[in-house]
Amino acid sequence: MTTATEDHARMTFDATSIQRPDTSLARYYGLVSLLSGPFFPIAFLPFYFKYITLRYKFDESGVSMSWGILFRREIQLTYRRIQDIHLTRNIVQRWMGLATVAIQTASGSAGPEMSIEGVLQANELRDYLYRQMRGARGETEATSDDSTQSESSDEPLALLREIRDLLKDNSSSEGRPS
Amino acid sequence: MSQQVEQVSKWIYGGLWGVMTGWFRVPAQPPALPSSASESIESFKPAIGFLKYMKFQFWVWLFLIDLTILIVELIIFANEPGVGLALLVPAVFVAIAPDIVVYLAMHLRYDTTWYVLSDRSLRIRRGIWIIHETTITFENIQNVTVRQGPLQRWFGIADVSIETAGGGGQQQQGQGNPWQSSHCGLIEGVADANRIRDLIMSRLGESQSAGLGDEDEASRSKSWSTEQVATLREIRDLIAAT
Structure with missing residues (x-):
């Protein structure tokens, strides 16, 4: 099922190099806040600060993301504890080549524990995370x-x-x- | 005549599908799963019975709603002919326009739903405007539920819902809704639900972990290696000799 182009994408894709979201995420946030009409500045400000301060860190064992200016937030999780991965694209995200990669652990919340936004190679990132998941690696790869x-x-x-x-x-x- | 209608509807739907894949970037191919060459990959869509099931529900609702509109319109017309005449065009519009949209949406929903099963994981794609792809490894599955209503039995289909560990406040017992809880993968409207369930359950049985983030290595190196056993024997013999 793996084609040559997929293999090439996997070769060139390096998750550990992802530290900042792509600039198109700022444009996407702008578009989303435009939906609120006259309340655009109020809606855009938190998005803007999130975009400015958003940092990702992928290492061998886990991933962490942090954002926020006044209220800082940092999420860390290990790849082995991932329960399921959701890749969501709405129509605007598809046009801009963006996606939301939501990672779930076995915690009690219904929503995803971490939503990675603004990564252009979302499919590759998802498959990278998938390969780090428990039970994803075959004997040959192990x-x-x-x-x-x-x-x-x-x-x-x-x-x-x-x-x-x-x-x-x-x-x-x-x-x-x- | 009916052939022509079919041809035209096919042509319209093909054009719509082209718009969806071209402008709205709906992927036309089934989703891929990274896997080794030796693995078997199975990608399938819901059974054709699922489309018939949706259409049956559609016609029932269409009949009920349009009957209501007709009765209300007739009552108004009987009492106030002028108002009834003025409302005739909007009433016809309300009776017909949503039906076409819903009918097309049903076909699009059927065509954009994909299930992919590999030897160690499954991937589900669903959605038209918001495309949602869920990936779950069999290691992480907690339970598999097969549900079938009387109507679904009539059409020979069933839903398989695959749940992983983790909560979801809004979820009721036995009513997994993929839109509410994301700790769940729903394989909707398949004809061979029992086969899929057995397949997943057999994969689950092979796994020795509890499905809650225990390391693979823990189950892999449970027993002593032959070298270690041999050394232990030597030690025993040495102690016995002294």
């Missing part, structure tokens, strides 16, 4: 992190070997004088 896994699981074996060698030394040193 081999890459199996190497690191086997190194860490070698630790008990190393400890056991140490104990065995100590016992060997002990028994041989005890055996010699008798």
Whole structure:
């Protein structure tokens, strides 16, 4: 099912490089606040401040986003705790190439825990998150992190070997004088 | 004659579909799921019975609403012929215009709904104006519900709703609504609901985790490796020898 273009997009896409939303998000916010008509300034101001202060941080284990000037808010979550991913595009977002990637964890709220807006490569981001999710990786793909896994699981074996060698030394040193 | 009507309606719908995919950027292809080559991917639409089911409901509602409009119009006409005559055009408009929109929307809804199942996850696309794509891995599924009403049974379809962990205040027991709670994936109007349920449940059975964010590694390295066991035996023998 993966075509060459998809593979290419996956190769060139780097989620860790995403730090700021795209400028078209500001235009989208402007359009959305235009819907409120005469209350445009009041509606646009919170959107504007959100856009100005919005920061994303994707690392190996999780993602965090923060925004706000007066009331600051920062959300952190780990990829492994993601329950489901929702990609939503309304008609304006489709025209502007934007999307909302909503991530859900098993918390009690009905709404999504994190809504990532303003990423142009939303499909790639969604698939990146999907690949970090629990149960998404196949055996063939899991081999890459199996190497690191086997190194860490070698630790008990190393400890056991140490104990065995100590016992060997002990028994041989005890055996010699008798 | 009926063939011509069918041809024309097909042509109109094709044009509308072209506008949707071209101007409104509705994707025409089913959604893709990233997967390895060995995995089997199955993408399907709701059964044709789902469209018939929607159309049946549509005709029932159309009949009821238009009958009401007709009766109200007749009453007004009997009492005040002038007012009744003036209201005739708006009444006909109200009786017909929404029906066409709803009828087209039903077809569009049917054509924009896609379900994709892979070996480890599922993806659901739904929506015309707001396109909503949900991705859930089988590891995270908590329960699967199959629902079928009497009408749906008549049309041979059923709804499968797939729920993950997490709450949703507005959701009532056994009435998963994908618009209210997003901890739920709804596979609507499929003919082989039991097969899908069994498929998902068998995948669920293979998973050893509780589906609440426990690490894969925890279940993978539950037992001792052969090397570790061999070393343990050696240690036992050493202690036994002393």
